Amino acid sequence: MPLKLEQPRRRQLISLTPLIDVVFILLLFFMLSSSFVAWRTVDTPLAAPSSTPVEASSEQPHAVFELRSNDGFVWFEDQRISLENSRRIRELVSQHLDDLFVLKAHDDVELQTLMRLADQLKLQGADTISIANAFRESKP
Amino acid sequence: MNINQKFITQRDRHGDGSVIPLINVVFLMLIFFMVAGQIQRSDPITIDPPTSINEKRPNLDPDVLIIVGLGNEVYVNDQPVAMDEVESMLSRLFDESSKPDQFWVQIKADGHLNIASLRPLFSAIRRSGLTKVSVATQLGQE
Known part of the structure; x- marks a missing residue:
């Protein structure tokens, strides 16, 4: 009678296929539902409505920057200044440091252009910028 | 060389050995999306914010x-x-x-x-x- 010695069984590895399935499903879920937009907020506080329309805060002097189109230029006291001209804008900001920087915009100016101007003023040292003023319905 | 081939055939007999690099990459991608992405409610329309x-x-x-x-x-x-x-x-x-x-x-x-x-x-x-x-x-x- 031949002797049958039982061969030592090799350790059965767990199949990786279900693991890969689950990991792929998780990966798909996170890829589709993740958002990479870094949202920030720019405060545009509105003045409380009043019965008599008055120009916002008469005490602080204003430095009015006016956007007439999306051509990358801003108007200040009838001067046309490029939004890229950091040096000139810094000069203007330093001359009016205590003023309220009021932004005005014509109808066809894009929101992005307005934000570019606000960014540039902030970069050049302006502290108080009134962005909400650009959205007033009266003619700029 | 023979020994090397022997190990490769042994590994392939089990079937799952060749997918380990794939799993590594997929795990890395999974961790990236889990850590870097933010899960939030999606907006009803897509906008391009300023x-x-x-x-x-x-x-x-x-x-x-x-x-x-x-x-x-x-x-x-x-x-x-x-x-x-x-x-x-x-x-x-x-x-x-x-x-x-x-x-x-x-x-x-x-x-x-x-x-x-x-x-x-x-x-x-x-x-x-x-x-x-x-x-x-x-x-x-x-």
Whole structure:
């Protein structure tokens, strides 16, 4: 009678296929539902409505920057200044440091252009910028 | 060389050995998306927000989220609303609010939207008596 010695069984590895399935499903879920937009907020506080329309805060002097189109230029006291001209804008900001920087915009100016101007003023040292003023319905 | 081939055939007999690099890559991608991405409620329409260097993050979630798309469609808290109904809706939401002191409105508008189409919205918010308003921007430079 031949002797049958039982061969030592090799350790059965767990199949990786279900693991890969689950990991792929998780990966798909996170890829589709993740958002990479870094949202920030720019405060545009509105003045409380009043019965008599008055120009916002008469005490602080204003430095009015006016956007007439999306051509990358801003108007200040009838001067046309490029939004890229950091040096000139810094000069203007330093001359009016205590003023309220009021932004005005014509109808066809894009929101992005307005934000570019606000960014540039902030970069050049302006502290108080009134962005909400650009959205007033009266003619700029 | 023979020994090497022997090990390869042994490994392939089990079937799963060759997929280990794949699993490594997939795990890395999974970890990347889990850590770097943020899961949040998606907006009813896709907008391209204006970019800004502004770093300010809101401390609280907005009480009212107004989304304005390029076609001037307005969504208040994910509900499509006509522009002339915004004022009454905001007043109602403000009256229902449990914390009226902290009530604030966030506007997500497309960066290519012109100012003229946003003026009626700001007027409606102003008429409804709300003063805390913010415009959502995206971090970065144009």
